């Protein structure tokens with residue numbers, strides 16, 4: 001039985017960052033619920049899990065830098081020709097300092113190069129603003145739509161630098177950089193801004209705040225995370241799906257400007 005409250009069949013979703021860990025999971029999960037999915041990602045090599053869906057045409061991929069307005073407009077044009085104006089936009093594309101980031105980027109706050117901060121903010125904030133302008137704008141003209149901006153617990157509270165003690169114990173100078181926190185906190189209020197801006201226009205805008213998705217992290221990190229998590233563990237990527245289905249579907253028809261926190265209780269204490 002399909003519960004009409006959560007029924008997404010026949011609708012169209014754009015998932016930015018759809019070749020990434022979370023984006024792939026969401027693209028597959030929404031496709032399994034009868035949606036057609038357009039992925040916007042600057043990566044060109046699809047993950048294995050998407051190949052079947054890409055070959056049967058339920059999922060399409062558009063190589064696209066989401067900070068590039070012309071590229072996003074071009075991708076939307078192609079989506080609209082065959083599928084019409086999207087019903088759902090999930091903004092999951094983002095960057096963070098990789099484990100092998102240059103020492104200065106993960107060094108003391110006082111010394112962080114402003115260029116690296118600028119780059120992360122550029123991708124993580126403008127990379128949500130631009131798809132909202134272009135795709136959200138089209139949704140507003142159609143008078144309906146749901147946008148999910150993927151934030152992070154690090155956009156709500158500070159990283160616990162103790163989580164990374166194992167790196168310092170191994171002789172590295174490692175400070176979880178401020179750039180990601182700055183960029184993700186901006187999304188919470190971008191969401192509120194757009195929720196009020198488009199409220200009467202039928203487009204709902206919400207933040208999804210996940211935390212700590214299991215992805216083969218080093219054992220000392222997993223242990224340190226578990227010790228600080230009320231649920232005592234990292235999150236399986238599939239545990240983000242229910243929240244996105246809720247926010248995308250009519251089940252959340254009166255929910256806008258909200259922040260749905262899926263963090264295993266991390267921010268509860």
Ligand SMILES: NC(=O)c1ccc[n+]([C@@H]2O[C@H](COP(=O)([O-])OP(=O)(O)OC[C@H]3O[C@@H](n4cnc5c(N)ncnc54)[C@H](O)[C@@H]3O)[C@@H](O)[C@H]2O)c1
Nearest residue numbers: 017019020021022041042043065066093094152210212213
């Ligand atoms: N993994 C976690 O533990 C975690 C926790 C909290 C929040 N998040 C958030 O969830 C979202 C997805 O994270 P993930 O772990 O799947 O990351 P990921 O690195 O696996 O995927 C990110 C995707 O975004 C794409 N991308 C980056 N910059 C882009 C650009 N300018 N244009 C187009 N595509 C671009 C990348 O190619 C990649 O496919 C992000 O917003 C992230 O901040 C992740």
